Amino acid sequence: MSAIEVAGLTKRFGSVVAVDRIGFSVAAGSCTALLGGNGAGKTTTLSMLLGLLLPSEGSIRVLGQDMVRHRYRVLPRLNFSSPYVDLPHRLTVRENLTVYGHLYCVAGLKARIAELARELDLTDFIDRPAGKLSAGQKTRVSLARALLNRPDLLLLDEPTASLDPDTADWLRRYFLDYRAQTGATLLLASHNMTEVERMCDQVLIMKRGGIVDRGSPAELFARYDRTTMEEVFLDIARDRRRPDGVAA
Numbered sequence: 001m002s003a004i005e006v007a008g009l010t011k012r013f014g015s016v017v018a019v020d021r022i023g024f025s026v027a028a029g030s031c032t033a034l035l036g037g038n039g040a041g042k043t044t045t046l047s048m049l050l051g052l053l054l055p056s057e058g059s060i061r062v063l064g065q066d067m068v069r070h071r072y073r074v075l076p077r078l079n080f081s082s083p084y085v086d087l088p089h090r091l092t093v094r095e096n097l098t099v100y101g102h103l104y105c106v107a108g109l110k111a112r113i114a115e116l117a118r119e120l121d122l123t124d125f126i127d128r129p130a131g132k133l134s135a136g137q138k139t140r141v142s143l144a145r146a147l148l149n150r151p152d153l154l155l156l157d158e159p160t161a162s163l164d165p166d167t168a169d170w171l172r173r174y175f176l177d178y179r180a181q182t183g184a185t186l187l188l189a190s191h192n193m194t195e196v197e198r199m200c201d202q203v204l205i206m207k208r209g210g211i212v213d214r215g216s217p218a219e220l221f222a223r224y225d226r227t228t229m230e231e232v233f234l235d236i237a238r239d240r241r242r243p244d245g246v247a248a
C-alpha cells in the first residue's frame with residue numbers, strides 16, 4: 001500500500017516552475033529520501049504534501065485521501081519538522097509543545113511531553129524560552145513537536161541540520177526505531193548523503209523541478225557504477241553520463 005501517491009504534480013510561482021509534472025509513490029512503512037541541489041523543488045514538494053501550498057496542477061493522495069479536497073481528514077495523522085520553521089520565541093519549550101499538542105488534540109498531553117523530553121533530551125532547557133536555545137537544541141524541540149501526535153507519516157526537511165555528529169547519529173536511530181515500532185512512513189529531504197544511505201529504502205532525485213532518477217541506494221550505486229550516494233549525486237548535479245549511456 002502507498003502512503004503517498006503523486007501524479008503530474010506541478011507548482012508555478014509566476015513564471016518560475018518550482019515543481020514540474022512529478023509523479024512518485026511512497027510505500028507505507030518505508031523511508032524515502034528527496035534529494036536535489038538548492039532550488040530543485042524539494043521544499044515546495046513537501047509543502048504541497050502537507051497541504052501548505054496548493055498545486056498548480058496534478059494530484060496528491062496522502063494516506064488514502066485527496067490532499068487538495070480532503071486534507072483536514074489526514075492532517076491529524078501527519079507531521080513535519082524543519083529547522084527553517086521557527087517556534088514562537090517567547091514561549092518556553094514546554095509552552096510551545098503544549099500549544100501544538102492542543103492543536104493536534106493529543107490525549108494525555110503532559111505525559112506525552114514528558115516522554116518526548118526524556119527521549120529527545122530536552123529536560124535541561126524545557127522551561128527556557130524557545131528563542132534562547134542553540135540551533136541544535138531548537139532542532140530537537142522541532143522534532144519533539146513533530147512527534148507529539150505520533151504521526152503515521154512524518155515529513156522531515158533536513159532532520160539533522162545543526163546537530164553534532166553524535167546527536168545526529170543517535171537521532172537517525174531514533175527515527176528508524178520509531179518507524180519499526182509504529183509502522184510510520186518517513187519522507188525526508190536531506191543534503192546529508194550518509195544519512196540517506198543509512199536510513200532510506202528509496203531515493204527520489206530532483207533537479208530543476210523534475211524527478212531525474214529514482215531507486216534504492218543499491219540500485220543507484222549500480223546504475224552509476226558508484227559506491228556512495230555523494231558520487232551519484234555529483235554525477236547527476238554535473239550532468240555526467242551514466243555508464244549505460246543515458247544522460248544523468
Ligand SMILES: Nc1ncnc2c1ncn2[C@@H]1O[C@H](COP(=O)(O)OP(=O)(O)OP(=O)(O)O)[C@@H](O)[C@H]1O
Binds near residue numbers: 013039040041042044
Ligand atoms: N514563494 C515563492 N515564490 C517564488 N519562487 C519560489 C517560491 N518558493 C520557491 N520558489 C522557487 O522555486 C524553486 C524551488 O524552490 P524550493 O525551495 O522548493 O527548492 P529546494 O529544493 O527546497 O532548495 P534548497 O535545497 O535550497 O532548500 C526555486 O527556484 C525557488 O526560488
